[in-house]
Amino acid sequence: MATNVPEAVANDLNPGPIEAEDAATSDWDEESIASSTQSLTESILDHIYQGGRRYHRKSKEQYFLPSDDTEQDRLDMIHEMHLELLNRRLTMTKLTEDPGNVLDCGCGTGIWALDFGNEHPGSQVVGLDLAPIQPGWTAPNVKFELDDLEKEWTYAPNHFNFIHSRHLAVSIKDWPKYLRQMYYHAAPGANIEVVEYNMDKMLCDDGTMPENSAYHTYTDALQSSLQKLGIDGGYHATDYKRMMQEAGFVDVNIYAFKIPIGIWTRNPKLKKIGFIFYHIATTGAEAHAYSLLTNVGGYSVENARKIIDDVVATFKRAKEHVYYMEYYITGRKPK
Ligand SMILES: C[S@@+](CC[C@H](N)C(=O)[O-])C[C@H]1O[C@@H](n2cnc3c(N)ncnc32)[C@H](O)[C@@H]1O
Structure with missing residues (x-):
């Protein structure tokens, strides 16, 4: 395992500007964008199909992203992007030894939990999710459980030595309760x-x-739809930090990274990350917006499709040098 801390890490909220190439182009090979096929073995009754995507019935009214093979591929690509960002590390937390009991909240395909279990054979890792999209086979020290993180947790108090939570901002309504x-x-x-x-x-x-960028139309539509669900989509790193401190955690640190959308930057490391993110965003725009906008936000199917298609076309053109912030916020429960 590489243990060097990534050079791009900045323990503040303002890493420097990302430089664009002189002529950022959109030389994308559409053929290379992976397609995926549906498994024939899954029980069709567990799923809801809408707009050509498959959603898990257990996530209904709780989580609006699909759980089909395309989405699972996307989640695994996000994991790869984080590995690249952290120079193949799984976490920004400095662990001196294998933590005993580990919880991965909203583990998705289980890829982080499996990798962590592999790197820390002395740990017992639980990956918890609403949807059963984890592999049936697993390592002896990794297990997967199905539950709702917004309900009362059934684990013993003072049980976990490391808790990891990645990309649940579109899911958790009550962050203070979740952190408590x-x-x-x-x-x-x-x-x-x-x-x-x-x-x-x-x-x-x-x-x-x-x-009048399509990016603004897209994010505004997401925000107003999330609001209708009671989800605050406006949290930034400092909000998570404050809520973690209010829950009682100490030594709370923020590590902030800029993630370019597409390959418009000169910086070779960010260009690679932007390339991976391009693939993530190609299906991610629809994954985030289609069900949310049509089922919650009150958008017509045509309107939602247009918002999604416009934003995808915009990042494919790569003329707008756009990025978002990825935050790792680490903390510790006092002894
Ligand atoms: C965007 S994915 C992130 C997956 C994973 N953490 C990763 O980084 O690869 C969010 C995951 O959280 C799960 N999820 C959403 N709301 C949840 C809840 N209330 N309880 C448990 N899991 C939830 C979803 O089913 C989905 O698999």
């Missing part, structure tokens, strides 16, 4: 790590994103 539950079930001295991103707007340092 983490605190209650964390052992004294345990570490927690919350990994989130800014959802309220895309960012741009060089004026290439116009006022």
Whole structure:
């Protein structure tokens, strides 16, 4: 395992501007964008199909992203992007030894939990999710459970030595309660790590994103729809930090990264990350917006499709040098 801390890490909220190439182009090979096929073995009754995507019935009214193979591929690509960002590390938390009991909240395909279990054979890792999209086979020290993180947790108090939570901003309605539950079930001295991103707007340092950008239309539509669900999509790293401190965690640190959308940047590392994110965003725009906008936001199917298609076309053109912020917020329960 590489243990070097990534050079791009900045323990503040303002890493420097990302430089664009002289002529950022959109030489994308559409053929290379992976397609996926549906498994024939899954019980069709567990799923709801809408707009060509498959959603898990258990997530209904709780989580609006699909759970089909396309989405599972996307979640695994996000994991790869984080590995690249952290120079192949799984966490920004400095662990001196294998933490005993580990919880991965909203584990998705289980890829982080499996990798963590592999790197820490002395740990017992639980991956918890609403939807059963984890592999049936698993390592001896990793298990998967199905539950709702917004309900009362059934674990013993003071149980976990490390709690990891990545990309649950579109899911958790009551963050203070969620963090209080983490605190209650964390052992004294345990570490927690919350990994989130800014959802309220895309960012741009060089004026290439116009006022009427499709990015703004897209993020505004997401925000207003999330609001109707009672989800605050406007949290930034400092909000998570404050809520973690209010829950009782100490030594709370923020590590902030800029993630370019597409390959418009000169910086080779960010270009690679932007390339991975391009693939993530190609299906991610629909994954985030289609069900949310049509089922919650009150958008017509045509309107939702247009918002999604416009934003995808915009990042494919790569003329707007747009990025978002990815935040790792680490903390510790006092001994
Ligand atoms: C965007 S995915 C992130 C997956 C994973 N953390 C990762 O980074 O690869 C969010 C996951 O959280 C799960 N989820 C959403 N709301 C949840 C809840 N209330 N309880 C448990 N899992 C939830 C979803 O089913 C989905 O798998």
